[in-house]
Amino acid sequence: VVKESVGSCELAVVDEQANWVQMLNTMQSGGIPAQVVGGVIMSGTHASFSGVNGFIGARLSEGARLRQPVGNTIIFKGGQPAFSLGTPGNPHCTVIQVLTNILEFGMTPEVAINAPRMLPLAEDGSLTIEDRASQQAIGGLARMGVRTRALGPYDWQMGSFQMCFRDETTGLLGAAADPRRCGGADGLR
Numbered sequence: 001v002v003k004e005s006v007g008s009c010e011l012a013v014v015d016e017q018a019n020w021v022q023m024l025n026t027m028q029s030g031g032i033p034a035q036v037v038g039g040v041i042m043s044g045t046h047a048s049f050s051g052v053n054g055f056i057g058a059r060l061s062e063g064a065r066l067r068q069p070v071g072n073t074i075i076f077k078g079g080q081p082a083f084s085l086g087t088p089g090n091p092h093c094t095v096i097q098v099l100t101n102i103l104e105f106g107m108t109p110e111v112a113i114n115a116p117r118m119l120p121l122a123e124d125g126s127l128t129i130e131d132r133a134s135q136q137a138i139g140g141l142a143r144m145g146v147r148t149r150a151l152g153p154y155d156w157q158m159g160s161f162q163m164c165f166r167d168e169t170t171g172l173l174g175a176a177a178d179p180r181r182c183g184g185a186d187g188l189r
Helices: 091-103 109-114 135-143
Strands: 008-014 020-026 035-037 040-042 073-077 080-086 126-130 147-151 162-166 173-177
Touching: 008 080, 008 162, 008 173, 020 073, 020 080, 073 091, 080 091, 080 109, 091 109, 109 162, 109 173, 135 147
Parallel strands: 126 147
Antiparallel strands: 008 020, 035 040, 073 080, 080 162, 162 173
């Protein structure tokens, strides 16, 4: 009997004294890429052993070490935390997408984590992307010769961001949760 994985969960917490915690809670040791337990290859969602997508570059042999990107990130502005974020879902490519949405495109945390995401360009030249990407973007990719592979509108493997932030205007603390999994944002006053 094969049981479905309980997966992982990102936690983002900030208290009234502005103490920040960003952490990953996982039953998979970060996906356990490149580890062999009792002769069974333990390959989580981040394990890949090929060229472009094979960023781990691990060997399935004695002495191989776990190399895993962890997406826990805290961004400081003026010496104070401005926001923290993290995800258990493909952090090697999704963290930078959400950070770019906020830092380069000026999106609010809620809009940034809700925006469509994609995987890195595959070895066959295709791009796997959530199907909510604009037709203008898909058309631009096609004109550059990039074939796209559509995922559903909110693919759970594209992350489960949990985020705390400080509103630049009011200084109030806030939280946001990714709609791709069953996270939630809450606050007490």
